[in-house]
Every structure is written in structure tokens, then in C-alpha cells.
Amino acid sequence: MDGVQEKIIRVGNSLGIHARPAGKISQEAQRYASSVTICSKDAEADAKSILDILTLAAPQGTELILRAQGPDAREAILGVSRLFEEMFGEDR
Amino acid sequence: MASRTLFGIPVSAGIAIGKAYCLNKCHFSGTARQVVSEAALPGEMTRLTQAFEAAQADLERTLAMVPEDLKEHAAIIESHLMMLKDHKFRKRAQDHIVSAKVNAEWALERAVNDVQEIFAAIADEYLRQRMQDVQLVAERVLGKLVGCGAGREAIKHRAILLAHDLTPADTIELEVNKIMAFATAQGGKTSHAGILARSLQIPAVVGVEGLEDNLNEGTIIILDGFDGRIILEPDEEELARYTDLQVQFEGYQATIMRSCRLPAETIDGFRVQVLANIELFEEVVAVNDNGGEGIGLYRSEYSYLSRSQMPTEEELTEIYADMASLVAPKKLVIRTLDVGADKLMRAHTHVESNPALGLRAIRYCLKHRDVFRTQLRAILRASVVGNVSIMFPMISGLQELVEVKKFYREVQREMHAEGIAFRQDMPFGIMVEVPSAVITADFLAREVDFFSIGTNDLIQYSLGIDRTNKDVSYLYQPLHPAIVRSVKWVVDSAHRAGIEVCLCGEMAADPFCIPVLMGMQVDSISLGPHAIPGIKRIVRQASMEECDALLKQVMASQSVARNNKLVREMIFRRFPEELMFYSSLVDE
Known part of the structure; x- marks a missing residue:
């Protein structure tokens, strides 16, 4: 079923979405057949593109909307949002 | 220590602040841009x-x-x-x-x-x-x-390049991504280096007096591509001022580039086609990048300059056909040889006392039929490849036009007999740039498929001034009532005869003149590629209603001073942002 899944996520790590988190996000998003996007209040990024994610320029505390559409949208949301929850393995 | 300022000719807009890097023919392993078929x-x-x-x-x-x-x-x-x-x-x-x-x-x-x-x-x-x-x-x-690894030496950090001159080879071999801007001691307004700078959108100044005495590696420099100023070792105040200007310009540039591919259509739905004037093959890339909708004027002189032999039919055919196929399906208007005056070629050296009024352009071609034939054949041969139009410069009246058409048909007949393919109905147009052609525009319009008004020459010939002469250049006034009336008459004559009219010349790239030209309802304008985004932006924000109202006021006015005031008021009122980054032909 090609449903659209959405989830509000928050950037928790102190450095914000810099190169390494962006790399992790894109790597994770690429595992799914669904299209995955991350929206800030004034921009939208393809979660499979590290450069796109970087241009969101999201510092700590930013609220973002994670959106996935496709056959494995639910899994994609879970997988990507887990990275945010784990703060990309930083700040520990 | 006080800063020093040098002056040159600005060829590419923008501000750069950085360290000097002096080019002494060292190695560059940079990127070459090649146009690919x-x-x-x-x-x-x-x-x-x-x-x-x-x-x-x-x-x-x-x-x-x-x-x-x-x-x-x-x-x-x-x-x-x-x-x-x-x-x-x-x-x-x-x-x-x-x-x-x-x-x-x-x-x-x-x-x-x-x-x-x-x-x-x-x-x-x-x-x-x-x-x-x-x-x-x-x-x-x-x-x-x-095909090689990293290991490149050359420019280590982004820098402002200073050089005696940049040859086409230099400019191709440069590591362009490391150059913030450049300045050369040699070169003029139409130099290759300037074209490159504009296509890379980096500021550049050429013909800088005293540059070579100041070639110190690592000096902090401000390069102002708007007015051609180069400040060596600037003070804090200068740095602050130019940093502000730089930020503003970059923002403006980004804004106009974003919308440059949209059509130039006024808010009330009047559309003007925006074409580009080019001289070199490589510029086609810049035309596409800047949202040009075709080539309104390809100056064909370049293939004739700086050489001892005339180019052959094969050489020319190849150039024209390559360009036509690159530009297609957009149109490519090839203007036949416009030499003479300032552009003498070595192959036919000839001294004249008054070259602007002498044997040039179409007059030269009609006298040197062999040269003319070669070019006409090459253009005709290229006409089967893309969307090519042919255009003849400096036509002074009906008789001359009839003479050109007669020869053009003769060449077509020859080619037909030889079995060479060409497009019989290739659009045939003329430049209207001599006052006698303006006055007889209604006659000429019945004989051709389109007009292109060359305002640079038209202004010089109509007002009787040489623009390069510093003592009279103040009289070069595009909004002189004589010029406004001339252009309006030519546009109306064309439309009455049911043909299209293009306006090429610096007036087309001047934001102050654009509303007036729009009011006349020209079908297309043709300008330098880099000027397209800014002009399109103005057109897209304007309305035909206000352009028409402005034109009526301008047409009723008897003085150039009043016209300048009228257009300045409109631009100040409607497009204040545009002003900061434009130089205009219209005086205060």
C-alpha cells in the first residue's frame, strides 16, 4: 500500500545536522523504496541526498517534518526517525 | 598605510575581496570547457x-x-x-x-x-x-x-588573479573555481577574458593602468566590477562598504537568476522575446544559462579577424552549422560581415580618412563579391541544419537592398545548379541603423522578412557623434526625441507591413530604455547574454499599460532632458532595487 506517512521530529544533538548526521540519514533513507523527504518551515530536502539535507541547515532544537511515500513508508519513517532519537550517536 | 586605487574597464559585474595571485605563465591543470555536439x-x-x-x-x-x-x-x-x-x-x-x-x-x-x-x-x-x-x-x-590523480599545484586558495593579459588558452586552462575575480593590464570591453568572466559570473576589470607596477602576490585587493575600480590594501571603512555591496549584489543576482528562464511577459500579458547578441561560439552556453530564447545577433566578424587569409566556405559552413545545431530549435540570426570602420582585417588592409562613413559592412561586401559569395554560401548551407535567419548590416536604402537581394538570388541559383541543399525560405532581414533606412523604413519593410534596429550605430549616425570621442560622447543620448521617433517609426512601419522587428544594441540592455521600447511593442530584443536576467525581471514586473503611458509622454516631449527625467522617475519608483547594479546610458 502506497500510503503517505508523516512524523514530526526534532534535532536533538548539539551540533545540529552537519555532515555526519546528514550522511547517516541519506544512507538510511536509501535503504527504502519509498520517497523520503524532510521539511523545515521554509525548505524541503530529499532525504536520500546528503547535499539536500545539509542545505536544510537545521541546528539543535529545529522541528522538522519527516514524510515518506511508497510501499515501505512506515518502515522508512521508523528507520530515519530512530537516527534522530539516537541523536546520530553523538552527545553521549 | 593608505590604500591605492587603480582604474580599468569593468567587463563583468560584481565585487571581489581577496588576495592577489599573479599569473606568470605557471602551470594550471584546470578544467577546459568544450562545447560538445x-x-x-x-x-x-x-x-x-x-x-x-x-x-x-x-x-x-x-x-x-x-x-x-x-x-x-x-x-x-x-x-x-x-x-x-x-x-x-x-x-x-x-x-x-x-x-x-x-x-x-x-x-x-x-x-x-x-x-x-x-x-x-x-x-x-x-x-x-x-x-x-x-x-x-x-x-x-x-x-x-x-585521467590523472590529485597532485595539482597552482593556486592554493581562492584568489583574485592579476595578469598582463589572458589569452583564450590561459582562460581555458585556469582553475576557474579558484578565481574570485581577475584584472588584466591589457584588453578591452569585448575581450575574450570579459566574456569568460561574465559566463563564470565572476567580476573582472581589464585595461587597468599601472597594474603591472603593482603585481604583488598576496596583497589584499577589492575589485569593483561595476565601475572598474581596484583598491589595493583597502582600509577598514572601504572593506566594510564593499562587503555590504557584495552581499547585496549576490542576493540580487541569485534572485534574477532564479527567474531567468521564465518568459519576459508583462503582468498584463504582453510578451517580448529576449534574444542574445554573441560573437563567439563559446558564448552559446552563457545564452542558455541566462535564459536567452535564441541568438538575435551573431556577429560573424570573428572568423575574419586576426588572420592573413580569408576563411574558406568549408570553415565558415562548419562554424555556422555547428552553432545552428547547438542553438536549434531556437533561432540563430547570422549577420553578414560588418567589417570596416574600427574592425579592419589584415586580409584587406585599407586606410580610410573616415571609416565609419566609408567602405564597410554591406558596401564592402558588394564591392568584394568573392568574399560575400563565400559567406552567403556558407550561411545557406548551414540553413538546412537549424533555425537560421540571415541579416544584412548597414543597408542605406531600397536600391542597395535590391542589389543585395539580386546577388543573394544569384548565389542561390548557383548552389541549386550545383545540387547543394539550402533552405529557400530562410528568413531574410536587414539591420536598420542608417538614418536613410529609418526614413524609408516603410519601403524597406515590404522587401524583407524582419527588421533589426541597431541602436548603437543609429544613435551615432543620427546625432552625428562619435561615441569613442571623449569630447562629444556626452551627446550620445538614446532618448533624444530624434531617436525615439526613429525607433517608433521603424517599429510601426514593420508592423504595418506585417513583419517582426527586433531591437539590438545597448538600448535593449538598458533598464531605463526598456519600458519605452516595450511601449512601442517591439517583438524581440537582443542583448548581451549576461544582461538578460535583469532585463527579463524588469519586463516581468512591468505592465504594458504603464509602458504605453510612459511612451506617450516621451513621444510628446521635445527635450531629451525631460525624457531622461521621465524614465528615471519610473525606474526609481518601480524598480529601485535594480538601480544599484546598473550603469545606464541615460544621464541624470
């Missing part, structure tokens, strides 16, 4: 893909060799690898190959530039710095493309 595009795509894959394989190998205790280092390689795999980045480069028809190396550079532009807008300093990573990644791919 349609047939070779798939090959370039393959090269690009293979280079990305090879670079990726290298990095993966490197990554595998990183020991556990250097994890921090691995993270950087990992993020580089992700960038290398970034499908959007790769697609950007691929799109550039197709849209600009260029080699893989250049397309890659363009893709990096695109990303750079996006990153430049990011407020976060750390993230903006990530641009360096993109550049490093691109260099890896580039290394694969050119």
Missing part, C-alpha cells in the same frame, strides 16, 4: 558516470583501509562517499551536459557551482564550510575524468 553527448554522460564510479571505488578502498582507532577520519571519508553517491548532485552534472551541451568536466564544475550557490545562502558558518567537502569530492571525479 549532440552526437557526442551520450559519450560524455558515460565518461561522467564512469568517473563517479571510479572515484567511488577509490574511496571505498581507502575507507576499508582505515584502522579502527582512526574512526574520526573515517567519518569524513564516509560523508565524502555519500556526497559522491548523491544522486541529486550526479543528476545536476548530467543535466548540465545535456542542457548546456558541454564536456563532462565542465558540467561537473557547473554542478559544483550550483551547490555552492545553495550553500552560500546558508547562515550557519559550519555548514557553509561543508562546501569544501563538495569541492574535494568533485576534484576526485575530475581527476578521473582528466
